[in-house]
Amino acid sequence: MKKIFEEHTQTMPALEELPASPSAPRRMTLNMGPQHPSTHGVLRIVLELEGETIVSSEPDIGFLHTGIEKECEQKHWQQVVTLTDRVDYLANLSNNLVYCLAVEKLLQIEIPPRAQWMRVMMTELSRIQSHLVWLGTHALDIGAMSVFFYCFREREDILRILEKFSGQRMMGSYIRIGGLALEPPRGWHETIGKFMKQFGSRVDQYEELLDTNPIWTRRTKGVGFISLEDMLDWGITGPMIRGAGLAMDARKDEPYSSYDKFDFKVITRTENDVYARYRVRLGELRESAKIVTQALEGMPEGPWQADAPHVVLPDREKMKTQMESLIYHFKIVTEGFRVPAGEVFQVVESPRGEIAYYVVSDGTSKPYRVHMRTPSFGNLQGLPPMLNGILIADSIAALGSMDFVLGDTDR
């Protein structure tokens, strides 16, 4: 970006010196600036245009960098969970899950099946909610404004469910080290059951609005191509790579948190364009709904937190009456629990792609290093090959199909 900027400030000729004939196009540097309704966050792309065709593009990130990785080193292990919520603010529970799974691997504690199934159910609800935001905003960018309202109507129901569980609509931190944050609330089964009953027909409604719509197909078919080899080389993951034909999904390849007990398909398409990615995500909405329904029907009984008194806070009543619980509670809250020294790289499939946390512990009660390998950072690297050579209007559709979130990118 600095090279393009310097090149143009020093060598841009005066307007009179440029050839005036229409057959000699002039190149213009355009700033698709950090403040833009279609970049889904504070992303700046420096575009070099010839007419309306993009000749070269360079993303400039870092506007949302808040030093979360450094902040993680200052907090106790359980306090870091609230920071991980804010990294990918649309898929909070996926981030919580990957951090908690990594630390539980280091701690070597067993999570009971009920907690694992609850985690799967909440993560899939969060995936549905994230894909609804994607569909609404992507369609809005391309011009289909009513889809936005329909998607956010469903999302309201899911956010109310999340609020019922954790007290917060978005940054719930419901998944904690050792299990869940709170016991599942009374009546959760009926609430989620009622939502899932009508969700299938709602997805049909979105399909009806967009699938065969000629404007939608003209704007999304054949747009935003990047070859599968390029995607693998640049490190792009998630629905983009599944839209190109490779069935890469961490839930199937490296199952975690009892995902191997659930029956779901990995949706792939082969056309490798914006329309294929739209169909992949729509299919994923249906598959996630299937997983939530299976979790509702087969939820095992049992404790919702691991049996690890030095990690998990004891029950309130026990803490008030038993001496050992009181001491454990005091030690965990004031000093934090210690995690044995070691390092772990845990991978989870977030709605955007492969999210992985590299957690290094040196045996104390604070993490030594938490590195977040976020999918949006890896995906955005592959933006120039996708954007170069297409029109600006197509670039908006291509950007939307990548489904990046700037909190994920910049941390």
Added chain:
Amino acid sequence: MTHPGILETVEALGETTYIADPAQIVSVCTAFRDAEKFNRISSITAVDWHPAEPRFEVVYHLHSTSGKKRVRIKCRLPGAKPEIDSVTSVWRGANWYERETFDMFGIGFRNHPNLVRILMPLDWEGHPLRKDYPVHGYKYGYSNE
């Protein structure tokens, strides 16, 4: 997997870690990509072990989509002038990860196509994720020490 650049192999918590010689990192990574089919670089980062020497540990995480396996390669660099060859010639996706490691730790990557800061502003001084860099930074007068 044996290669003259690999000094040690560690197996822990179900994961394989190779300690490599930083001078031969490009040849080690090329061997992993070609012989063992690790076609994706998942992430590149660093850990600062200040005040232990060698101070920096550059960590590469590789992923093989065909074999569905992951592996970690680590090399240690001295704190005085940490430099290592860039692996962008092996996987193009290493580009931004090396820029981020340079930005946050100050590790120089030789032969990188565009090694400038990526997350911090271009004229920022200091490397924030180093252990001797304060959490509140140097820009505002928040320090109470």
